[in-house]
Amino acid sequence: MLNMDFSQRLTLPYDASRWQPSPAAGVWRYPLEREQAESGHVTSLVRFEPHARFPEHQHPQGEEFWVLEGTFSDENGDYPAGSYVRHPPRSRHGSFSDEGCVLFVKLNQFAEGDTGLLHLRPGQDLWITGEHGYRRLPLHKHAGVSTSLLDFPAGGRFPPCCYKHGLEILVLEGHLSEGPTRYPALSWLRFPPGTVPGLEADNHTRLWVRTGHLQPVTRVE
Template structure:
């Protein structure tokens, strides 16, 4: 089994782009659970972001979230002892919580561990397929998922041909492209691409075709 990398992309002053569709799946400690690491402090602890795949019937043992867990269900149905969460679900398990996740039919999730502020204690369960989009700047549609202190997480839908104003990211920006293709002056990012941009970075994004992204801002340290 290939070892999980340590100290992966932990210099928060650097921009990172990962085309996760091109990554190989790595085995986890649990049979039937596979991972694509995006950023990671230690092999099985600390600040971590990953794409995780559960094969049908796979289970993960009960574990705690010392500084929280944030999940976006990409496909299939993710489950734990509190419920079933289909594709398009957004979950937050606060610091000190625990659960025993599994998937009956299989699923893929985007998961972030140990990145909450210690006082961010709200548990969140949102099925975005049942939520209303709100108008954003220009032709954008926005669905807010969570806000705490300077940190904000949202879905943003871009109509074909939309161009956004140049802007700067205080506290950084992190994007997972869910569908379509996100573009800026630095590159083109198809579905499955994960981007992290540091504190006070700038860009002018746009799209050529309809695109949806999961975006988080204001959560990155100013330095590593």
């Protein structure tokens, strides 16, 4: 098990030495949280070298990913950087990348009743300007769990409401700071309910954010 105590605060600045080979040649993993070696709850970065392939496989409790760099492909099409995809529980696919790509991937984390397929590509988005001066791109919402992109100007700060039921962040662009500590792109942070960190954008900063999910969740069997 890796980082599976959701009651604990966790901040992981990006460290390029943490990449590990996967069972498929040319596919690399950067583990963030993991229940078991090759199954169960998993959050990770995944890197495909050019022309790398991962054989067909099933996701018993769903798969979602955000394409950070390059273009990811499977039987359903091509997903360039800036795409957000959700494959429902018990779905199957093989995957590959002709040019190479980097993904942020979450496996086997769909809640009960969350069975929808979602393919959101660049150009299909609708940003909303919030009252605190940042922009938000809603990606998905189910049973009190919300997934969004947040885009902050320099000096932008999280409103306290974002922390109420737990908060998970992947820094996509720019730098996020908490006091003297700075988190560059690809840093991953997780805060349990009740935590109120003072997070501020050093410069123009874009984040993948999930809230409301660090309470007990019933999974699809």
